[in-house]
Amino acid sequence: MIQYIIRRVAYAIPLLLAVNILTFILFFVVNSPDDMARMQLGQKHVTEQAINNWKHQHGYDLPLLWNAEKSGLEKLRQTIFYQKSIGLFLFDFGISDSGRNIGHDISERMWPSLALALPSLIVGLLVNITVALMMVLFRNSYLEFGTIVLCVILMSISSLFYIIGGQFVFGKLLKLVPISGYDSGLSAIKFLLLPIIISVISGLGSGARWYRTLFLEEVEKDYVRTARAKGLSEVQVLFRHVLRNAMIPILTGVVVVLPLLFMGSLIMESFFSIPGLGSYTIDAINRQDFAIVRSMVFLGSVLYILGLLMTDISYTLVDPRVRLS
């Protein structure tokens, strides 16, 4: 397995390089260093000298990809691309164009994102599985039908509606939780309750239906019939046998998103004023802060690759028949 992991990590390097080049090209097709300088320097009294000065200070006065004026390796090294990219592979994100340390910002902002995303994932998973098992348990009853209808309704509603509706009902009408905000430590709980509930409810429709499908597929299998024939109750059959065997697709689906939980949720964090990473990239795009954009795209790619790798590994853990080679 070690060899497999090493090979996958080696494959990731050209992939990350390609993502980095693509981000670089796409960004500079839309924004020139002059545009970036103007954005940073503001609207009033911006002179050409100030722009040139800003570019020089931030290393944007070099050619983009190829420095014809230099010789040898310097042709490549004395470029914006090289200067801005090399640190990324060492996870040194450097200083943003607005003067803040990106690594420090990320490390500060990922915890609130995680505080929201992790409980949402765990509680959501538990609720989805429970509801799906209930549907299977009460299959062919009005309860199953009603729950399916409810799931379809839940799936059809926009997540923004859940947020605004949740804030209106629980924050404004019932006044049970703060409408928005955040605090450190355990005081964060009262701010996270509502967004977590909303995350769970908004994901319930699709999640429960998906897991129901998985469980129904298992429920028809021979080993389940055998379990029933042994005299086990339906609850025992579902929780001891069906759930365990349906865990493979559930687990792999969950593991792949685990690393990306750090990246946060844009809308949720924005509406609930949670100081996470959700809006970090989009704010940077709006501010034309290339240093942050490239760092976040790079980090996103790394985490995605990590998620895929973890998924592969998790296969071997939950299903002994699978071997990585």
Added chain:
Amino acid sequence: MTHQMMSSFLSVKMRIQAWFFYSILFFLTGCEMAPLNNPYREVPPGVSVLYSSFAERPKHLDPAKAYSSNEYTFIAQIYEPPLQYHYLKRPYQLIPLTATEMPTVTYYNQQGQVIDGKDAGQVAYSDYLIRIKPGIQFQPHPAFSRDEQGRFLYHHLNAEQLDATDALDDFEQRGSRELVAEDYVYQIKRLAYPKIQSPIAGVMRNYIAGFAAFANAMKDQPITTLKAMPLEGVKATGRYQYRIRIKGKYPQFKFWLAMPFFAPMPWEADAFYAQPGLIDKNITLDWYPVGTGPYYLTENNPNRRMVLTKNPHFHDEFYPRTGEAGDKQNGLLADAGKKLPFIDRVVYVLEKENIPYWNKFLQGYYDASGIASDSFDQAVQFTGAGDARLTPMMREKGIQLQTAVTTSVFYLGFNMLDKVVGGYSEQKQKLRQAISIALNYEEYIAIFMNGRGMPAQGVLPPGIYGYQDGRAGIDPFVYDWVAGKPKRKSIAVAKRLMAEAGYPNGIDPATGEALTLYFDTASASVDERSRMNWFRKQFARLGIKLIIRATDYNRFQQKMRQGSGQLFTWGWNADYPDPENFFFLLYGPNSKVKNGGENAVNYENPEYDRLFEIMRNMDNGPERLAIIQQMQHILRRDAPWVFGVNPKSFSLFHSWYKNIKPNLMANNRLKYTRIEPDLRTQKRYQWNQPVFWPLLLIAAVLAIAVYPAVRAYRRRLQETII
């Protein structure tokens, strides 16, 4: 069990049940309990805290760089320039802040002789002599901390100290020192220092003597050498006195002296923040200011909240004893003579979305609020006379409304270099005048701004010297004065002007088809579509076909710089209350295409330029006013802008918010604000009692829904085949 015992037992049981029932009912409905939705931590009694919000994190808190209103919200409370605007008096009046009196200005001719300065052409230099108050102290800051031998504790941080530091709070010792004139001189050097990139460096190099030479000399020097390097035109002439030498006469310079750009900066701050390692922890002067103002920044998490705390070293400053007529009746002098500031702490919370922000304001968790378009009808209604007043719901809560016409103008510009809409011939003037009439900005304000604005009659917004009200102040090319108010000329007049301009019924004789004009905009969002359609319709009234060229902000800026745009909308907020700050937007040498200036329409009229050069150096008076009216007339006739809107700001304040008076020039208003925390606590309790019964109802409905199925399942389990 006897019957008596039985009945006694039942009676006790019933009483317990009743007590339990009423307890639950009381708990669920009626009991007075602390609000559960309070987003803040408890505040110790007697501490006055103001709660506010910000939608976007400020880019800079360094007074040499900051230039936006969202940055001034913070730094204007922290840094103190020598002058400030009187909080209550109107028209806006400059008064000393850290200065002992207004600057003494001395004019010199080329020979270095003192002259009276009335003839601006004779003035070679103006010297501004500023004396500051002794005894003013800087806020507590580690940059000032010294050991017993007088050496700075934190100016040479070692690796161990850096490792132990994550935020400014991690420095145990915090010192201070007295403010001296050299701190003001140092800050002006910082404005010139190229690596700081001050946005006003380009402007100041034209005025402050030796500024450009200093900038060139310091180009490759580290910031730590700034203190020792002399700047020719700026010099401390004593411990509490400094002199700024201005090239020629520039009366507007005094307004700059009320802006944070000219606030003092201790050299120790740069020496402290310049240390490698601190920037990696985001500890920079741009994020942790060092000032003498009424507040200092004690928490700076721009992604969550920023907290200003009362500066324990703040010098004596008192609430004004005089204002303008009506201020006393409005309770604005109730705190006259009291020591400032009144509030102990100000908490700014990042609130990006309008809906939660508005709801939290209604719950009493923000003390003041603007009004977003979505909430406007909920908050404000217009009377038959067109006056804005609060809705009954707002009045019931005791909320106060404050409105003010801002010192801003939003206009539609014609690129004067364009072959179709530009140019200075009578025909071109008439084409632009016709469009000015056709664009019904009264309708625009009603549809898109909830009535929050007034149609602009010229370049100057209300509140700026030279603005005229009433009949004398209307644009006679677009309005008539009818029944005591301005009335937009009819579309028939506009059509006649179109015909005289060579486009009868909007037909371009060159093509025989409708005249086609191009509107460049950086707003490509869906929300903007209705606005663009409105513009299309207005032009269509003249038979003109308007094509919208929506693009991104960068391309739009590029078009403006290259002069390839035709029509566009733009705006300007006053830096200071002087007409020069608006008229310069149309001064020929400021042409955007030719010189990269702020004259976005590239208007060049020699007569206007001549008058501008005279007007800008004059002191206010009848002569200056007459020139201003002449300039307004030229602009109204040439119509390089369709004078669009002077927006009105609408703000809401809770009943516990005191000393509210709009002051569009002063950014340091916070120190005058007072709140009544006890009233706020009482109202918050009243407005935020939790409601529990719907939760029980939901639980009951779920239980009722599930119960039959559970029963059926159990029955199924107990069923036998035979």
